[in-house]
Amino acid sequence: MLGKVSCDQPRAGLSGSGALSHVYIQHPPLRCSIPETQGLYHDDGNKLILAPTCDQVLSWNIGPSTQLDPPNSDSISEGPVLSIRYSLDKKVIGIQRSNHEIQFKNRETGETFSRRCRQDSESILGFFWTDCPSCDIIFIKTSGMDLLSYEPELNTLRLVEAKRFNVSWYAYTHESRLVLLASGMQCNIFSGYQFSSGGIIRLPKFEMTMAKAEANRKPVLAADDIHIATIYGRIYCLQLDRAGMLLNLYRFYRDAVVQQGTLPIYSSTIAVSVVDNVLLVHQVDAKVIILYDIFLDSLAPISAPLPLLLRATSSSGRQTVQAEDNLAATYGGTIYGESWTFLVPDLICDVDNGLLWKICLDLEAIAASSSDIPSVLDFLQRRRSQPGMIKKLCLAILRTIILERRPISMIARAIDVIVTSYSHLVKMGGALSGGSVSPVQTAHSGSQHGVNSVLASEEPTTRIVNRGKSIREESLTGAENEQQQSTAQSKPKQSSCHSVSDSECDANMQAVGTGLGDMSLAKSSSGDLHASVAREEMRKATGEWNSGADFEQSPLQSERPEQSRTLSDPCVSNQQGSQLTSGAISPDEMYNFVFAPVEDEMGGDPGYLVATMVEFLRSVSKERLKVHPNLYVMMIQLLARTNRYAELALFIRNKIIEPSKDVAFQLLELGRENLPIRKLGLDMLRQLSLHYDYVTELLQDGHYLEALRYARKYKVVTVRPSLFLEAAIANNNPLHLAAVLRFFSDFTPSFKSTSDFNRYHHILTEMS
């Protein structure tokens, strides 16, 4: 156990890895460059990268960036492609062919059909699939929005509802299930709808503010300027105000849109990513990233702006930095080059070279960049992406601050963070006592809650009250990570071809956002989760999900269990196995990996360590968690080492040290030199009703009569009579010996026939 900890330290220490950047993309990228493809499309609903060629569409599941599997393919008919999205059950491919036509192909039957709009009066801006109960697909048109449902038998679409209003452009992410429709002269008046599995929620109309550039010229908001971001399960929107050089942050509530504040920008072009609930604002011109953790509504950046790093495969310490130059050379393209597209939520696509990266946070570097330890721990504990690493980092930080003897008040806050975080995990039902977590369950319940309630249940004024909930929601990302992994590993085997034309995917968010297909996160996730852990509660949860959406499960499901069980995040050096989904540290782990090693290393000053342990107990008891008796045993030893017996007695008396057998025996051991402490141990044995041990200890002290009375009262028959008799002999009291002998003869019927009886009877006659 200790060996592991120490060998981990070089990586998980506070040193960080170079600290030249806080965010990196991992080499090698996913390569999607097949010569004849015509552009790349992102289907965020199904987590697919789609590359149409003349007669087929290739699809890559977006999992870990090391994913090198060959793409799947579906055949499609020839023609231009404006956007392409798979239905959420992956049965139908939707391809927007022109501003007036969307073509659909049933993948099973191969049948196709098209849906057109009136050429003269309207044009189609885009479409996406949805898992909301009443419809399957939404068309966004300049004249409004069509809600349609797919009829598999007829292989056609049925109009459920048409909403009429003018739309200049729109923004949608499947993650948020939110569509924002821009209208007005400046395109800054928005209507919003959320198509969640819980139903359709209509947001109040709102207007985004824009600074005036010149007196008479009003700026027009472009679709590029709007970024929907899902962070901790809450939905935000970032609006770039080019004239004001500001980034406005809005948060969406069920019944309101509230501006949260503004973020500064240092570049005329910006991009937004969300990695593990950290908001990344790419200052594209300046080629730096500013990180924000807006969990507590603080808009202060986490650290100074630093560039994006292209990193070698294994993040083995500092060599990365040297290798970086070579990598840049092999890459060929430029970082933040023209061809970069930022995909929701955390992907970068180099369209020219057909490369795809997942953005990662360098948590070590971030942790090393701040001296406010409690905040660092808090930040780390909110992350879900690299649980093993987070755990190690946090443990290392805790050990370090104790060894450095930082002020107790600071240690108390740090411990509070750790314990509270674990407690939330436990309350979610995710943590078992040993700190191992059933990951999928946790993640799922999180995502479930997250998506359902984002708009549905949060009120602007109850943000703090909702903290617990928010933390649950935060595991949304965790869920998606899981999912990405499982999806990646369980590649669909079907492949069919389609011809595609047109590559108008010109490296901008809007095109990607609007132009590409969409499938149900929920459904695929339920499939994954279902397969990985067959738990009853899981089924219930997923059932809920599925109730609204199409109920057919994808054929993939059956082949997933084995695969998903073996999945593991490459970022996690998996000492803890694949169980981890969270970097939360259980009280037992606190003892095993913090207090025990620290005590070995610390040498002197047990008082300080006891003080930190009391702070730990305070946190733990506040959260109503349990600690391992070994911690108490250690406290007792530490107190005894400094002769603080009076305090020890007080600790026992007030039950700061909770009674247990281990504790009692530790007290008895110490009690060899200190009678009152021994009595505390004895009392504890009695209070715990450890009758056998109590009687044995009494006999050891020579209190055989008391032991006998006690044994009779509690019917302790397991202590050998000879022990009582020996004690009476040792006292050289024939009267007592006779009494004890008599007692056993009377109360243990078979005693008279034992050799013990004869022997002691003999001794008695000799004595008297």
Place this chain on the structure above:
Amino acid sequence: MTAINEGIQFCIFDLRRGQHEGQEIDKILFFSPSDCPFPTQLSVIGLCEGIITFTRIFSPEAPCEVIEAERHSHVFYEAESDIWMVMVVDKNKDAESIWRGDALRDILKEVHSLFTMFHGSLRALLEKQPSGELARSHLYSFITDYLTDFHVGKKIQMPSFRDCLSERKTIQMLTISREVAIEVQSLVTVIGSSCIGNTICNSMILFQDLLVSTTLSPDDTTNLFTYAVLRLTPHALTSNTNSWSYLRKGTSAPNVAANTAVSNAGSASEGYQHRSRDTSPGGQSQRFHIPRPLQRDKWSKRKDGFVVTDVWGAEVGTSIPLSPTLWLQQTEERAYLCVYQHRNLTIMLLIPVCLMINGEQGLSLVKKQLFENASQKIINVEEKLSRGWGGENAYHVSGYRYLLVDRDMGISRASPPGKVTTLTKDSLLALNKLREEVDLEKSRAKRDKPDSRKDFEVCIRARNNAWIIAKVTRGRELYMVLEKANETLLFASDAVEKFSNRYCDGAFSLD
């Protein structure tokens, strides 16, 4: 002796002094009443010395504990080797004058430990200044101040049989939940580490007159606790009546009377000091400042929450009062006593003098830090304790009048004084008698086998049909009076059993 009508004499003498004829008076370190003529003083001390010398022949280790004469009791206590404290109490016809020897001896013990805590041992004082002047003047002011708490009217009233359900020289603790205990412990860390460097200072926390937490050794805890209850707790600070009368509800001492007593004693002291100066060879003419920590009404709570006093004098050439210091037995060093009070919470921080290089200046810095670091926590803890506090009668168990003593920890708990007063005189007298027997039995057992412990149980049906019960087991003692109880012994033992299981974790239920 007959001339003295105070009902009580109190003397301290050193057998190593005044061994030559004509110098006997040098033996006397303290004598109360101080206006008592020398021949009387000498005759009391002479008798005591004689008895001690005589009994030493038979029992060198424990020569003499008590002389019971027809009209007086002499209670002996050898405070330090060859330094004896003796209390002589009148057995007048007044029926209230019935007491327990050990209870009186506890007073002697208490006054000596308190004295040692503030001034160091008597022997050290005598060695520091062989004429004895230093020791005498310290003793004089200290014991006089101590005895003011026992003034009832013009008389000094010693604890009588009515106090037999209380135990001096023990601490009374507040029972707190684990959660609050951890909070308190966390506060202890904050308080203790508000000093310089990494050392965690000792501290003690009281809620009302009950101990909540201590980091001191049991002896130091007992002494400081006693002092705090006498002079520092909110109750001691605000009440004009003395704190012991709080324990003995019935007898309240008018403050005026106490003050007159002090001033009388003060004027008498002049004479005493003159005389002793005359008698001591090479008399001292130098005046020293004697801190009088037990002087009444000298502590006051400042606006910032710190409780301060000026009885330790002022810094040389200024009027800044010096901070109180006391001597800790455990660490064998002097420490500054820094007292902070928030509502019912009294916090005592003990800062080793050796750590405070720049004295008062450093101390005020520590106080500032203490206030800044801990005030929020203090408020929290006080609130939690107040919320859990069951009031004056929190530890009352209906139907029982009890005293529970844990000798190992030096802790006692008893029925609230207000409830004890409802007992009839007969019950109290019977219990007093029983306790005396138990004391005797205990000391006998201790003499026979110093390491062993004696367990025993006595149930007596008193004249008024009350059950008087004493149970001693494993270093714990339980005394109990059950009035208006059923007449069977079974009932009595059941009652003890129930009490023991419910309130003593089963410590007294053993068959």
